[in-house]
Amino acid sequence: TLALFNEVQLPRPEQMLDSYPHQLSGGQKQRVMIAMAISCQPNILIADEPTTALDVTVQKTILQLLKKLQLERQMSMMFITHDLGVMAEIADRVLVMYKGKIVEQGTVQEIFANPKHPYTKGLLACRPPLDRKLRALPTIKDFMEVDNSGNLVEAKKSVAEVIRELEMPAGNLEIRKEKLYTQNPVLQVQNLQTYFPVRKGIFGKVTGYVKAVDDVSFDVFPGEVLGLVGESGCGKTTLGRSILRLIEPTSGNIIFDGTDIRALGNGDLRRMRKNMQIIFQDPYSSLNPRMTIGSAILEPMQVHRLHENDKSRKAKVLELLDRVGLPSKVYNRYPHEFSGGQRQRVSIARALAVEPKFIICDESVSALDVSVQAQVLNLLNELRDELGLTYIFISHDLGVVKFMSDRMVVMNAGKIEEMGNAEEIYFNPKNEYTRKLIDAIPKGEIIHI
């Protein structure tokens, strides 16, 4: 076992033998799984989304490890992933599966350079591009249609045409930024700190603090999308929740629309939350499984006494469902009857129910695959423009954050590493940490293979 632990490059292998799973990081757990899998000298290793839950930097090291083991041991590997960037880095040959069928296969070069099936074309195109700015992301629908007899037919337009039409017109970005930054900020976060006490035993004395948010300051302007990116555990969720005081900050100021949020009593805080909503990562746990979709969206309207009565509230819910692209018949259904993307739409409708000005999206698309992700991101952008919303958009995925954001904040170990224009940071990072984060993104482009 020690030899295997060494082979998968676990740190302190002797100590690891006596460790429990919860004491290991995500990357270390994955290394242990790989050690288990190769322990009986397999000829073929099946890896099912082995890096999906990991950060890009950790993902990169795990991919390198798998590749190394595969070459040294001359074993075959079947690598399953929804991430095309990862696919490009690891695979020799690719099979594309759609609705239970293999619709296309070929070498990585063939698939990426010259995809034939419209579904493959769509998948490749609906990832947020890193090298250019689009108004909206293409979705699978742009590349294929289903005809009357249920067959897939390729749409008339080529990928290049679709992308060209979605490109941000020259000058639009400058006009938008000029408008944004001549206003007063709607939110000011000043020297915010949120520390979690570390205790010995359950009731034991405090032996130290986790500085989850450590002296963070920034402004957000009305109508702006401020991206917040960083590896998992860097404090993004704690920061988002501290702003709403769902977690009580240790010190600092939060000024929203001229009001000092930290000075509010419970009643005023509740009223303030009508204006500031949060959409969580996991729509499973944020929706009550025993409440129908309709009641889940109606409830916050009741709490905040919006609209005259339940009849007019129900009408409003139906309007919201329509707005997020769900049919009215879902009103009486329960969360488990929906796919991840649909549930995320429900969460968005629920946040919109109280007509907020400001929404914090915490990893709101991280659990979705690229084609559904593109649809939800487009929806968030449409709502921003239509309803004049302001977002803090949190994600560990720099490509997604760059697509969504006007400015972005790069966070590391509770502190801000770098902050500024999203494009500028991506193309010209000033900071070592940011550069590392950008380098670790699987680009999925032919030149990098």
Ligand SMILES: Nc1ncnc2c1ncn2[C@@H]1O[C@H](COP(=O)(O)OP(=O)(O)O)[C@@H](O)[C@H]1O
């Ligand atoms: N309730 C808590 N008690 C103690 N430590 C916490 C708590 N919540 C988060 N942390 C710690 O704070 C740090 C930041 O966590 P989090 O804000 O969830 O990061 P992110 O959202 O960037 O992944 C981590 O080290 C995490 O372990």
Ligand SMILES: [Mg+2]
């Ligand atoms: Mg988080």
